[in-house]
Amino acid sequence: MTPARAAWLVTLVMLVWASSSVVVRAVYQEIPPVGLSFWRWLVAGLVLTPFVVRRIWRDRARLCRGAGRFLLLGIFMVGGGTVLFYALQFTTATNASLVNATQPALTGIAVWLLLGERPSVRQLFGIGIATGGVLITVAQGNPMVLLYLSFNPGDLLVLGSVAVYALYAVYLPRWAHGFDPLTVIFLVCLAGVAALLPWYLAETLGGKPVPVTRATLLAVGYLAAFPSVLAVYLWNRSIAVLGANRTAIFANLLPIFGALLAVVFLRERLYLYHGLSLLLILVGISLVVRGAGEVVRRAR
Numbered sequence: 001m002t003p004a005r006a007a008w009l010v011t012l013v014m015l016v017w018a019s020s021s022v023v024v025r026a027v028y029q030e031i032p033p034v035g036l037s038f039w040r041w042l043v044a045g046l047v048l049t050p051f052v053v054r055r056i057w058r059d060r061a062r063l064c065r066g067a068g069r070f071l072l073l074g075i076f077m078v079g080g081g082t083v084l085f086y087a088l089q090f091t092t093a094t095n096a097s098l099v100n101a102t103q104p105a106l107t108g109i110a111v112w113l114l115l116g117e118r119p120s121v122r123q124l125f126g127i128g129i130a131t132g133g134v135l136i137t138v139a140q141g142n143p144m145v146l147l148y149l150s151f152n153p154g155d156l157l158v159l160g161s162v163a164v165y166a167l168y169a170v171y172l173p174r175w176a177h178g179f180d181p182l183t184v185i186f187l188v189c190l191a192g193v194a195a196l197l198p199w200y201l202a203e204t205l206g207g208k209p210v211p212v213t214r215a216t217l218l219a220v221g222y223l224a225a226f227p228s229v230l231a232v233y234l235w236n237r238s239i240a241v242l243g244a245n246r247t248a249i250f251a252n253l254l255p256i257f258g259a260l261l262a263v264v265f266l267r268e269r270l271y272l273y274h275g276l277s278l279l280l281i282l283v284g285i286s287l288v289v290r291g292a293g294e295v296v297r298r299a300r
Contacts (some may be wrong), residue, residue, distance in 0.1 A: 001241050007289055010250045012236035013231045018257035020227035020267060024085060033284045034208035036219065038193060038200040041078050043224035045189035054185045059179065063187070069175040069196075070187040077232065078170035082199075084161040090154030099158040100254060101134040104288070105247035107166040114170055119245055123288045125169020130252040130284025133277040141273030150211035169244040172236060185232050237247045242289065249288040252281045 001009075043196070063070070088096060108119045119127075138176060139145040174185045210216060221268045239247045256278050263270050 003235060003241055003289065006238040006241035007250075007285075008243070009234045010247055011253065013235045014239065014250050014253040015257045016231040018254050019261055020231075021224055021254075021258055022261050023219050023222055024088065027215055028088060030204055030213070031210055031219060033089060034082060034199050034203045035208070036223070037078065037082040037085055039195045039210060039220045040081075041189045041192045041196070042227055043220055044228035045186055045193060047229060048186040048189065048223060049277075052180070052183050053182045055183050056186070057137065059183065060181070062085075063183075066175065066179075068238040069171070070184075071191045073175060073184075073191060074188045074191025074193075075165050075195050076171070078196060080161045080164035080168065081163065082196060083157050087154045087157035087161060091152055091158060094211055095286060096155075096158050099155050100162060101131050101138075101252060102159065103166065103251040104130065104245075104248045105258050106163055107169055108245050110163075110166045111244050112172045117243075118244070126284040126287030127249060128144040128280045128284070129287065130249055133280030133284065134252050134255055136157055136165045136273050136277040136280065137259060141271060153200060166244075167249065169239055171282050173240055173244070175242075180269070181236055182232055184236060188232070189228070203268060209230060231234060246289050249285050252284065256281060 006175075027036070073247065104246055108123070108127065111117045112119070135146065172184075204210070233246070259270070
């Protein structure tokens with residue numbers, strides 16, 4: 001896979017993940033957050049099972065040796081999403097978008113501290129420009145809006161979710177190298193479901209069971225098929241080509257895609273500042289991704 005193709009694929013990932021936020025917001029009053037996350041990843045694992053059974057048996061010795069690492073990857077991916085679902089019960093979408101804009105910076109810090117790979121000046125400049133684009137959307141084109149934002153404990157949960165996703169992006173290329181991509185996703189689903197099971201049981205016994213309704217089936221089915229299986233597969237492939245730093249910068253597209261989806265499905269209005277924000281984000285992404293071919297050559 002070329003860096004250019006990987007960039008297009010990870011852009012598609014951001015669109016799919018932005019759509020998942022629309023789905024979660026649509027059902028959050030009906031479906032409890034842990035239950036939604038648990039069934040999302042369980043169904044995704046069940047869908048993948050027929051395709052990976054033979055591969056898992058073939059690689060069973062290597063997989064057993066790396067079981068602890070796959071367990072951590074599952075906790076990072078599934079746990080990060082669950083924390084985000086829970087955080088959206090307490091904070092606004094605006095605050096969540098603002099906090100999510102820290103993902104490229106947190107990923108860059110994690111890569112630097114854990115792998116010793118320092119971002120270049122050009123990458124830092126690109127991160128700054130893209131973050132500015134996100135702030136324009138969050139502020140709705142009015143800088144004074146940022147001065148009156150109030151934060152709550154839910155925003156700290158969003159920050160924790162972003163940090164966990166950064167760890168996933170950093171360690172995935174090293175721990176999953178040489179394994180079949182579908183097998184990796186299946187093991188991430190399996191490990192995440194196992195980690196969520198006690199919390200899901202506690203939520204259910206605490207009086208918040210997942211209702212069996214048409215909305216639940218549609219939400220779980222969509223989240224399992226697209227954000228969980230398809231998007232995670234493309235995300236993993238993109239990280240392998242672009243590296244954690246360059247892939248993380250695409251997260252700044254989430255609020256833009258979220259706004260576009262809100263226009264389509266919620267009949268919200270599109271404003272001029274959305275276009276300016278998208279332009280700055282694309283410029284920032286191009287600066288960060290430039291030179292990704294060197295990442296591929298070093299990997300080989």
